[in-house]
Amino acid sequence: MSEISAEQVAHLANLARIALTDEEIQHLTTELGQIMQAVEKVSEVATPDVPPTSHPIPLRNVMRDDVVGDTVLTTEQALAGAPEHDDTRFVVSAILGEEQ
Amino acid sequence: MARAALMDFDEALERFDPVIGLEVHVELNTTTKMFSSAPNPANSAFHGAEPNTLITPVCLGLPGSLPVVNGTAVRYSISLGLALGCEIAPSSRFARKNYFYPDLAKNYQISQYDEPIAFDGSVEVELENGRTFTVPIERAHMEEDAGKLTHVGGSTGRIQGAEYSLVDYNRAGVPLVEIVTRPIEGAGADAPALARAYVSTIRDIVLSLGISEARMERGNLRCDANVSLRPRGEQKYGTRTETKNVNSMRSIERAVRYEIQRQAAILAGGGTITQETRHWHEDTGTTSAGRPKSDADDYRYFPEPDLLPVEPTAELIDELRAALPEPPAARRRRLKGEWGFTDLEFQDVVNGGLLVEVAETVAAGASPAAARKWWTGELTRVANARETDAASLASPAQVAELAALVDEGVLTDRLARQVLEGVAAGEGSPREIVEARGLAVVSDDGALIAAIDDALASQPDVLAKIRDGKVQAAGAVIGAVMKAMQGKADAARVRELVLERAQG
Numbered sequence: 001m002s003e004i005s006a007e008q009v010a011h012l013a014n015l016a017r018i019a020l021t022d023e024e025i026q027h028l029t030t031e032l033g034q035i036m037q038a039v040e041k042v043s044e045v046a047t048p049d050v051p052p053t054s055h056p057i058p059l060r061n062v063m064r065d066d067v068v069g070d071t072v073l074t075t076e077q078a079l080a081g082a083p084e085h086d087d088t089r090f091v092v093s094a095i096l097g098e099e100q
Numbered sequence: 101m102a103r104a105a106l107m108d109f110d111e112a113l114e115r116f117d118p119v120i121g122l123e124v125h126v127e128l129n130t131t132t133k134m135f136s137s138a139p140n141p142a143n144s145a146f147h148g149a150e151p152n153t154l155i156t157p158v159c160l161g162l163p164g165s166l167p168v169v170n171g172t173a174v175r176y177s178i179s180l181g182l183a184l185g186c187e188i189a190p191s192s193r194f195a196r197k198n199y200f201y202p203d204l205a206k207n208y209q210i211s212q213y214d215e216p217i218a219f220d221g222s223v224e225v226e227l228e229n230g231r232t233f234t235v236p237i238e239r240a241h242m243e244e245d246a247g248k249l250t251h252v253g254g255s256t257g258r259i260q261g262a263e264y265s266l267v268d269y270n271r272a273g274v275p276l277v278e279i280v281t282r283p284i285e286g287a288g289a290d291a292p293a294l295a296r297a298y299v300s301t302i303r304d305i306v307l308s309l310g311i312s313e314a315r316m317e318r319g320n321l322r323c324d325a326n327v328s329l330r331p332r333g334e335q336k337y338g339t340r341t342e343t344k345n346v347n348s349m350r351s352i353e354r355a356v357r358y359e360i361q362r363q364a365a366i367l368a369g370g371g372t373i374t375q376e377t378r379h380w381h382e383d384t385g386t387t388s389a390g391r392p393k394s395d396a397d398d399y400r401y402f403p404e405p406d407l408l409p410v411e412p413t414a415e416l417i418d419e420l421r422a423a424l425p426e427p428p429a430a431r432r433r434r435l436k437g438e439w440g441f442t443d444l445e446f447q448d449v450v451n452g453g454l455l456v457e458v459a460e461t462v463a464a465g466a467s468p469a470a471a472r473k474w475w476t477g478e479l480t481r482v483a484n485a486r487e488t489d490a491a492s493l494a495s496p497a498q499v500a501e502l503a504a505l506v507d508e509g510v511l512t513d514r515l516a517r518q519v520l521e522g523v524a525a526g527e528g529s530p531r532e533i534v535e536a537r538g539l540a541v542v543s544d545d546g547a548l549i550a551a552i553d554d555a556l557a558s559q560p561d562v563l564a565k566i567r568d569g570k571v572q573a574a575g576a577v578i579g580a581v582m583k584a585m586q587g588k589a590d591a592a593r594v595r596e597l598v599l600e601r602a603q604g
Contacts, residue, residue, distance in 0.1 A: 015398055017200045054193060054403035060411045063171035066130050069137025071156045078152045078160065078269070088151045089250070089266040092202045 004033050104386065105365040109357060110289075112329075112364030118291040119337055120356060121326035122235075124279045124302050126312050127245060127319065128176050133159065133273035134244045135167030135210060135407075142245075142274045142320055144313055151268035159273045161206030166406050169194075173275040174217070174410055176311040177242050179420045180277055181218025183305050183427070184237050191411045192217045194242070194404040202267050203246035211278075213401040216241035217410065223305075224429045225297045227290060228447060232429075235298050236282040245274035283326075283337065291327075291360065296353040299323050304428035307456065315489075316347050323352050327359040329367060338363075339373040343387050346380045355380045358387060435459060439468035448476045452490070460496035461503075470503035471496075478517050482524060493524040502530040514587055515539050542589050545597065548581065552594070552601050555580040566602040574598050 006029045013020045013028075020028070046052075075088060084091040107115075127142035128134075136158035139146040146154060157165035181188050195213035221237035248271050253263025279302060287294045303321055306312040313320045328340035341363070343355045363373055377390035426434070435455070436446045439462070449458050454475045461471035475490055479499070483490040502519060505511045511519060511534065522533035534540050542548060555577045556563045565573035577598050582589055 015198075015200075015400070055405065055408060057408075060191070060409045062168065062408045063174060063410075064137065064168045066132050066170055066172035067137065068132055068139050069156065071158075072138055073152075073155055073157070073160075075150065075152045078155050081162075086266060089268050090152075090202070092265050092267055094251075094253070094263055094265065 004029060004036055104362045105369075106358070106361040107364040107368060109361055112360050113289045115332060115368065116329040116338075116360075116364050117285070117332050117334070118287065118356075118360050119283045119285050119328050119330065119340075120287065120291050120295055121283050121340070122281045122295060122298055123324040123326070123342075124299060125245075125322045125324075126180070126277045126279065126302070126306050126314070127321070128173050128275040128277065128311050129313050129320075130170055130172045130176065130275055132170055134170055134173050134242065134275035136273050137168075138273065140274055141270050142313065142318075147313075147318065149270060151266075151270060154270040155272070159205070159269050161204075167210060167404075169407060169410065170275060173242065174412070175416075175420065176275075176309070177217050177240070177277050178412055178417060179309050179424065180279075180306065180311060181221070181240050182417070182421050183309060183424055184218065184221040184223055184240060184279065186218035186221030186237060186240060188412060188417050189215060189217055189219065191215070191409050192241075193409045194407045195401045196404050197243075198400045201246075202265065203249055204244075204272055205247075205269065209244060209246065210404055210407070211243035211401075212241035223298070223301055224427065225294065225301050226429050226432070227293050227297050229290070229293070231290060233284070233287065233290075233294055233297075235284055235294075238280045238282045240277050240279045243276050243278060245271050245276050247272040292353040292357040295323075295325055295356045296349050299352055300349055301428055304455070308425040308428060308431075316349065319347065322347060325352060325356050325359070327356055327363065328373070329360065329363045331367075338367070339375050341373065341376055341378050341387075343378045343380050344390070348382070351380060351382055354385055355387060358385065362387070439472075441468065441472065445472060448472070452476050452480055454480075454490060457491050457496055457499075461499045464497050464500035466500040466503040470506070471499065474499050474502065474516075474520070478520055479524075482520070494520065498523050498530060505530055505534065509543065509590065510534065510540050512541055512587075512590055515541065539588060542585050543593075545593075548585070548589060548594060548597055549601065551581045551584045552577065552598050555584070556598075556601060563602055566599065571599065574602070577602075 006025050009025050009029045009032060010020070013025070079085040079087070079090065082090050128140075129143045130140050131143055131145075132138060133140050136156045138156045138159055139149070139154045141147055141149055141154055158167055178188055192212060192215040194210050196208040197211045197213070198208045200207055216239040218240040219238065221240070223235045223237060225233045225235050227233070247267055247269040250266040250268075252266060281298070284291075284294065299321070303314045303316075306314050306321070315321070323346045325343045325346055326340045327343065328338040330336060330338045341359060343359060346352050346355045359378070366373060374389070378387040379390050380387050425431075432450065432455070439446070441449070449455055449472055452475070457475050458468070458471045461475065462468050479490040479493055483493055502511070502516055502523070505519070506513065506516050518537070518539055519530050519533050522528070522537060523530060527533050527536065559577060559580070562573050562576050574595060578591060578594050581594050581598070582591060
């Protein structure tokens with residue numbers, strides 16, 4: 001279970017769109033394996049009667065009213081941090097993949 | 101690209117049993133987005149806004165921004181779940197679906213994964229041929245829509261060959277409910293029609309709930325169609341494809357039919373179906389291969405740490421259940437009976453998307469026949485010419501008032517069409533327009549007789565023919581009188597008077 005293969009690391013790198021050399025993949029395979037082992041210790045104490053926790057604070061149903069707020073950006077503000085734009089939209093380089 | 105080989109549809113159905121699954125995305129028409137207080141472009145008040153004007157830092161995933169759930173979107177989702185006959189989860193959570201594509205700036209979409217808000221429902225669907233199906237619903241979950249990309253450069257404007265892409269994040273974060281059916285078996289040759297009727301039923305449901313504008317041409321309602329074939333008699337499902345980008349009722353039916361024919365040809369030739377997404381091309385009526393379908397694992401779903409669980413109270417669920425409108429299939433059956441329409445007349449109304457309009461016009465006092473006539477006739481004609489919806493031209497109350505004016509003899513059909521033109525132009529109510537434009541029928545016989553005598557005097561040959569018993573010759577005189585009265589006369593009354601005066 002704690003074993004992670006070089007193929008899995010390469011696959012994850014591809015999903016994350018990170019280019020890795022073979023050396024880096026080897027290095028990360030060892031490191032991720034160790035991290036997996038460390039995390040696995042949790043399952044030793046997390047017996048089936050312990051409910052999974054996705055949030056440390058026991059709150060629920062925190063919702064807002066359906067009213068337009070005062071943080072709506074102008075187009076200028078929205079584009080201010082963009083490396084490239086055409087004054088109305090963000091410009092991104094040609095996309096090889098497809099929408100999900 | 102070579103055109104795919106297709107097997108004849110009837111032959112395909114003889115050899116294979118189609119199984120379909122449908123995913124429908126519904127954009128909710130809340131005032132604001134799912135997790136941000138930005139205006140929601142799926143609400144008609146904000147439709148057509150300039151690019152990147154309906155966004156907050158949350159929509160862009162800027163550092164330090166945090167999502168907060170829109171309470172109204174949750175209520176709408178629960179209502180929809182209940183209308184689909186689903187169980188509502190006492191506790192449901194959001195999850196991150198991770199992928200890298202610039203339609204969302206965060207590199208993940210907030211969705212629901214293993215804990216959807218609604219699950220295990222069913223919807224009754226009636227086909228145009230009268231056959232009824234119960235479509236099993238697996239789940240309905242809440243998520244956010246993605247932004248819009250425009251690919252620039254290359255010869256086709258499509259992704260392939262694009263030099264760069266422009267991104268508008270107005271749609272990013274629009275509240276969506278994704279409704280997923282279980283595999284639908286046993287439809288046979290009705291599978292394409294069932295797919296269409298199902299989406300049409302979902303549209304009726306969300307419209308009657310008032311939770312979406314449900315305009316397919318605007319993307320308020322979108323359908324992905326999964327199709328697989330198995331040899332007749334086989335239990336095990338075949339490999340499926342998922343056809344995306346199907347954006348009209350008509351293309352849903354065509355896309356399912358096309359996939360059945362395409363897959364049948366491959367299987368019959370000894371080939372195998374590749375599990376993949378396929379793109380629907382409205383212009384050619386074909387699908388083409390997209391990407392291979394990712395495993396859910398590749399999305400690395402995990403619970404969204406920035407949001408808390410949604411736990412609707414039993415009281416809230418009861419309140420929303422009590423407020424549900426009559427289910428569309430039952431409503432249609434009831435209205436068809438009450439109105440006394442033929443199948444054809446009723447289909448005309450339903451297929452024109454005018455059921456609500458006709459029902460409200462009848463409720464406002466018009467006869468069902470008159471309501472149907474004006475909505476599917478003149479208003480639809482004008483709407484088609486203007487490339488808009490008939491519903492946007494007049495209100496049911498205005499149409500009912502128009503029908504009353506015709507009944508009272510104030511307007512002829514011809515004058516009524518002119519009044520409708522005024523209504524569509526926003527000139528006021530039909531009575532106001534009759535007044536302002538002076539369109540009422542001249543019911544004063546004295547004025548008519550004067551015009552008739554003039555016309556007869558100027559056409560002595562016609563007068564002679566009428567006196568000889570050639571009554572059809574009166575048409576020329578009637579035409580002249582109607583012209584003199586600027587159309588504001590009842591032609592039947594004019595005819596009576598013409599014959600009377602000719603004899604005199």
